[in-house]
Amino acid sequence: MFPLNQNSTSIALTNGNTFTGDWYDVTKYNYSNLVCVAVTDQDGVLYIDFSTDGSNVDESHSYTVVGSVPEKAIVAISARYARIRFLNNSGYDQTYLRIQSSLIDITIQPGETITIAARSLTGASSYVVAGLNTREDQ
Numbered sequence: 001m002f003p004l005n006q007n008s009t010s011i012a013l014t015n016g017n018t019f020t021g022d023w024y025d026v027t028k029y030n031y032s033n034l035v036c037v038a039v040t041d042q043d044g045v046l047y048i049d050f051s052t053d054g055s056n057v058d059e060s061h062s063y064t065v066v067g068s069v070p071e072k073a074i075v076a077i078s079a080r081y082a083r084i085r086f087l088n089n090s091g092y093d094q095t096y097l098r099i100q101s102s103l104i105d106i107t108i109q110p111g112e113t114i115t116i117a118a119r120s121l122t123g124a125s126s127y128v129v130a131g132l133n134t135r136e137d138q
Contacts, residue, residue: 002029002103007084012040012094019099021084023054026077031103034082038063039070040097042090046071050079074104 007021026034038046043066050059059078065071067090084101088094 002031004034004082004084004101004103007036007082007099007101009086009097009099012097013044013086013088014093015042015088015091017088019084019086019097021101023051023081023083025054025080026082026103027080029103031077031105033074033076033104033106034101035072035074035104036084036099036101037070037072038065038086038097038099040065040067040086040088040094042067042088042092042094044089044094045087046073046099047085047087048073048075049083049085050077051081051083052079054081074106077103 004021004024004026006024009019009021011019013019034048036046036048038044043064046063046065048061048063049057052058061073061075063071063073065086084099086097086099088097
């Protein structure tokens with residue numbers, strides 16, 4: 001696992017504001033997936049953006065975040081650059097926001113089955129999986 005510190009934050013947002021991480025070259029470390037966990041006390045929208053040039057959004061995944069309920073997303077890396085955004089559209093200022101993002105590999109051994117569901121990765125209750133990349137060892 002490789003943490004993406006420039007796409008993680010603990011600074012609360014006022015209503016209507018957005019945290020925007022930096023574009024990061026996610027291909028240089030040879031990981032297959034990006035994982036992001038966001039939790040805040042107010043509703044909002046978590047975005048995982050991908051870009052081929054580090055300037056324009058070519059693909060974006062969005063996740064509705066409910067106040068005080070951690071949102072976990074695992075997304076296959078689909079372009080050279082990625083960044084995280086979070087929009088506080090709740091109508092209220094946040095008192096806390098915690099976003100952590102990392103690059104990960106999910107490897108499946110021959111004959112092994114993994115479940116992306118309750119308590120299968122880190123003990124959390126649910127995961128959102130978008131185009132999950134896995135590697136199967138021969």
